[in-house]
Amino acid sequence: xxxxxxxxxxxxxxxxxxxxxxxxxxxxxxxxxxxxxxxxxxxxxxxxxxxxxxxxxxxxxxxxxxxxxxxxxxxxxxxxxxxxxxxxxxxxxxxxxxxxxxxxxxxxxxxxxxxxxxxxxxxxxxxxxxxxxxxxxxxxxxxxxxxxxxxxxxxxxxxxxxxxxxxxxxxxxxxxxxxxxxxxxxxxxxxxxxxxxxxxxxxxxxxxxxxxxxxxxxxxxxxxxxxxxxxxxxxxxxxxxxxxxx
Amino acid sequence: xxxxxxxxxxxxxxxxxxxxxxxxxxxxxxxxxxxxxxxxxxxxxxxxxxxx
Amino acid sequence: xxxxxxxxxxxxxxxxxxxxxxxxxxxxxxxxxxxxxxxxxxxxxxxxxxxxxxxxxxxxxxxxxxxxxxxxxxxxxxxxxxxxxxxxxxxxxxxxxxxxxxxxxxxxxxxxxxxxxxxxxxxxxxxxxxxxxxxxxxxxxxxxxxxxxxxxxxxxxxxxxxxxxxxxxxxxxxxxxxxxxxxxxxxxxxxxxxxxxxxxxxxxxxxxxxxxxxxxxxxxxxxxxxxxx
Numbered sequence: 001x002x003x004x005x006x007x008x009x010x011x012x013x014x015x016x017x018x019x020x021x022x023x024x025x026x027x028x029x030x031x032x033x034x035x036x037x038x039x040x041x042x043x044x045x046x047x048x049x050x051x052x053x054x055x056x057x058x059x060x061x062x063x064x065x066x067x068x069x070x071x072x073x074x075x076x077x078x079x080x081x082x083x084x085x086x087x088x089x090x091x092x093x094x095x096x097x098x099x100x101x102x103x104x105x106x107x108x109x110x111x112x113x114x115x116x117x118x119x120x121x122x123x124x125x126x127x128x129x130x131x132x133x134x135x136x137x138x139x140x141x142x143x144x145x146x147x148x149x150x151x152x153x154x155x156x157x158x159x160x161x162x163x164x165x166x167x168x169x170x171x172x173x174x175x176x177x178x179x180x181x182x183x184x185x186x187x188x189x190x191x192x193x194x195x196x197x198x199x200x201x202x203x204x205x206x207x208x209x210x211x212x213x214x215x216x217x218x219x220x221x222x223x224x225x226x227x228x229x230x231x232x233x234x235x236x237x238x239x240x241x242x243x244x245x246x
Numbered sequence: 247x248x249x250x251x252x253x254x255x256x257x258x259x260x261x262x263x264x265x266x267x268x269x270x271x272x273x274x275x276x277x278x279x280x281x282x283x284x285x286x287x288x289x290x291x292x293x294x295x296x297x298x
Numbered sequence: 299x300x301x302x303x304x305x306x307x308x309x310x311x312x313x314x315x316x317x318x319x320x321x322x323x324x325x326x327x328x329x330x331x332x333x334x335x336x337x338x339x340x341x342x343x344x345x346x347x348x349x350x351x352x353x354x355x356x357x358x359x360x361x362x363x364x365x366x367x368x369x370x371x372x373x374x375x376x377x378x379x380x381x382x383x384x385x386x387x388x389x390x391x392x393x394x395x396x397x398x399x400x401x402x403x404x405x406x407x408x409x410x411x412x413x414x415x416x417x418x419x420x421x422x423x424x425x426x427x428x429x430x431x432x433x434x435x436x437x438x439x440x441x442x443x444x445x446x447x448x449x450x451x452x453x454x455x456x457x458x459x460x461x462x463x464x465x466x467x468x469x470x471x472x473x474x475x476x477x478x479x480x481x482x483x484x485x486x487x488x489x490x491x492x493x494x495x496x497x498x499x500x501x502x503x504x505x506x507x508x509x510x511x512x513x514x515x516x517x518x519x520x521x522x523x524x525x526x527x
Contacts, residue, residue: 038251039251043255049261050255050257050260052261053260053261053264056268057264099271103267103268103271106264107264107267107268110260110264111260113260114257114260209272212276216279219279219280219283220279220282222283223279223282223286226283226286226287226290227286227289229290230289230290233290233293234293237296
């Protein structure tokens with residue numbers, strides 16, 4: 001199916017139609033998610049209103065992980081099947097994923113302060129998320145560290161795939177480390193059980209942020225395609241100038 | 247929306263910054279991407295015109 | 299039969315070569331040991347000489363000192379060969395690049411391990427490490443040091459020809475090394491509190507085996523990309 005999308009013109013035509021739909025879904029789910037999250041959902045019996053932070057924290061966390069997975073898969077398409085759009089998709093995903101992992105850390109910190117009294121807790125989830133942030137950072141830094149962009153793309157893609165292999169191991173080892181050092185975890189960030197009424201805004205926000213990411217990724221890929229065309233045109237006109245005057 | 251909504255049981259200094267930060271950063275990313283897209287489209291138009 | 303033995307001969311000759319290049323003098327041994335001692339000193343200066351505190355974290359200090367001492371010289375392992383064209387030559391030779399890289403990893407491991415083993419008595423004294431920990435510490439360093447070398451070769455291949463590769467390499471490598479630290483310290487910690495270290499040890503061995511297999515292939519792939527520039 002992805003071969004079919006490889007042609008940039010076809011890609012542009014299809015996304016031209018889909019983009020408004022994606023934006024529409026984003027706005028609808030965002031507004032309803034915010035409404036239910038902030039107004040129409042119950043307070044937690046332990047955490048009170050503070051549980052509402054969950055409606056931005058958990059979707060960010062989920063999206064940060066999912067986007068990294070997508071990033072690695074996109075890199076596989078680039079390296080193995082040499083799909084022409086795959087690299088553009090990878091470089092579009094990376095900053096968005098990095099932002100979500102950073103947001104997870106900040107909202108996690110803001111949630112932790114009223115709950116546990118400190119601005120940061122080295123619990124397994126937050127620590128893994130911190131490492132994931134550095135996986136993203138490594139990808140972004142490496143892809144920009146070479147003279148030719150293509151070298152950066154290829155090496156960073158390998159890094160992303162190695163990262164994907166390592167990520168479950170890192171998550172496991174951090175979980176392991178955490179249980180070794182904290183025999184009894186009292187309140188899990190998220191509460192021992194989630195009320196059904198809380199599930200709705202949570203799912204809505206996950207959808208909202210997912211479709212938002214999708215919209216941005218499509219937009220960025222299109223922009224990069226246009227930039228490539230501009231580069232090609234500039235190169236052509238430079239060559240023509242040189243051949244005229246030379 | 248009475249007082250208690252905004253105060254959120256005293257957690258408001260944690261809840262509102264979380265939401266505002268999230269929405270603001272996503273909004274900024276949106277604006278940035280849109281601007282880049284428009285800039286690229288304009289450049290393409292210019293280049294195609296001068297070619298023809 | 300002869301092909302097999304010649305493979306092994308080539309393998310060993312490559313290890314010898316790496317060894318000779320990187321290990322020319324006593325200075326190298328002394329540098330690694332000194333660096334580790336200094337890092338340990340920094341930690342202790344930062345924390346305070348309180349015996350009880352140090353007993354709790356001496357394992358961690360040791361491992362972190364080890365990791366920090368190994369990382370700076372990782373970049374050199376491939377960069378030099380890349381710069382002087384040796385990699386270009388060996389790519390076209392009949393010896394598979396993967397084998398060469400495996401020998402590089404093993405050589406680097408030996409180069410790091412030997413100073414460490416020599417200086418181990420020193421660290422036992424400095425950090426007041428309990429004697430019953432020693433065999434487990436030895437095993438964990440041997441296995442963990444090998445995975446650090448294997449991951450290090452991948453990192454070195456990733457940053458071949460990159461701008462500011464020397465700063466970039468640690469940033470890329472350290473997140474990948476985290477499980478080694480956790481399991482490695484876990485082994486010593488388990489023994490210290492009289493629990494079985496085997497869980498952590500098997501996890502560390504498993505991790506090392508995974509990288510033993512994938513590291514040569516991934517690094518060879520990256521080198522081919524780097525050379526084709």
